[in-house]
Amino acid sequence: MNINISSYLPDYELIDCGNHKKLERFGDIIAIRPEISANTSPKLKFTEWENVADISFDAEKNVWIKHKDKSLVEWGMTYRELNFKLRLTNFKHIGIFPEQAINWDYISKIKACFNNVPSFLNLFGYTGISSIVAASNNYKVTHIEALKQIINWGKQQAQDNNITCIRWIADDVFKFVERENRRKNKYNFIIIDPPAIGYGKGGKRWIFEKDIMPLLDMLSQILDNQAVVVLNLYSHSMNEKFSHKLILEYFKDFNIETNGIVLGKSSYGDTINHGQLIRLERNIEIVE
Ligand SMILES: C[S@@+](CC[C@H](N)C(=O)[O-])C[C@H]1O[C@@H](n2cnc3c(N)ncnc32)[C@H](O)[C@@H]1O
Known part of the structure; x- marks a missing residue:
């Protein structure tokens, strides 16, 4: 089944994907993360991804790179009336x-x-x-x-x-x-x-x-x-x-x-x- 996750969770958007990576928005933060199943070509150029991304996960070094706010550690996101705190971890996951x-x-x-x-x-x-x-x-x-x-x-x-x-x-x-x-x-x-x-x-x-x-x-x-x-x-x-x-x-x-x-x-x-x-x-x- 093809689903648009944003229709269940408007605070999330899979903006683009391809070349085994994905560009996603979680609340106000845009992230680039590895994605093994992203096997098409992205629709945007990678430089466009980098221009909008706040953070990206370097899978070779297992580290997050902060492109904008260097002090970013934690931020919020909502689902219906509930609020959640997302965080950079020492893996590509962020709590959701x-x-x-x-x-x-x-x-x-x-x-x-x-x-x-x-x-x-x-x-x-x-x-x-x-x-x-x-x-x-x-x-x-x-x-x-x-x-x-x-x-x-x-x-x-x-x-x-x-x-x-x-x-x-x-x-x-x-x-x-x-x-x-x-x-x-x-x-x-x-x-x-x-x-x-x-x-x-x-x-x-x-x-x-x-x-x-x-x-x-x-x-x-x-x-x-x-x-x-x-x-x-x-x-x-x-x-x-x-x-x-x-x-x-x-x-x-x-x-x-x-x-x-x-x-x-x-x-x-x-x-x-x-x-x-x-x-x-x-x-x-x-x-x-
Ligand atoms: C894919 S995540 C689950 C995601 C979660 N269902 C969600 O929606 O947020 C898998 C989790 O299982 C935990 N885990 C792995 N093996 C486990 C085990 N044998 N017993 C308990 N927890 C385990 C990991 O620490 C990890 O947090």
């Missing part, structure tokens, strides 16, 4: 995955379909924007992220938005889900956004190809009868056939709300690949 905005709208929309206050589990939760959106829609939220400093960033964002009810847990996703399974705890909404390769708490390695199936197996056991699952899956091994296999294997009694590759469209019409999005619903009646 803007393509997730399509899930934030869905989280808000589907809330009305649950019979009781739904419990929401965000795995690989990063800086917590999905968790904050869910909490602002009155879900009961648990957020799992391996890195303590990223959890602290999320907690600060929640506090800045007057949200105090999220359960923030710095843990390895596997360990947490195993524990919840043993305790027979159930969730109504689970969202996952795993990296291709990552590190859990204590340096435990996550490898998508090896770990995704055992994780989904465990997740299928901690879902309540009335349930929604959102899987954001980026990996070379992901394709329509594999996603159908995963659905049949672990979620065969769910309706498929979405199963497709998300392509983010630039203002000039080229696209970048945000991976496979699978949204599944069980015992959910859509309330219009």
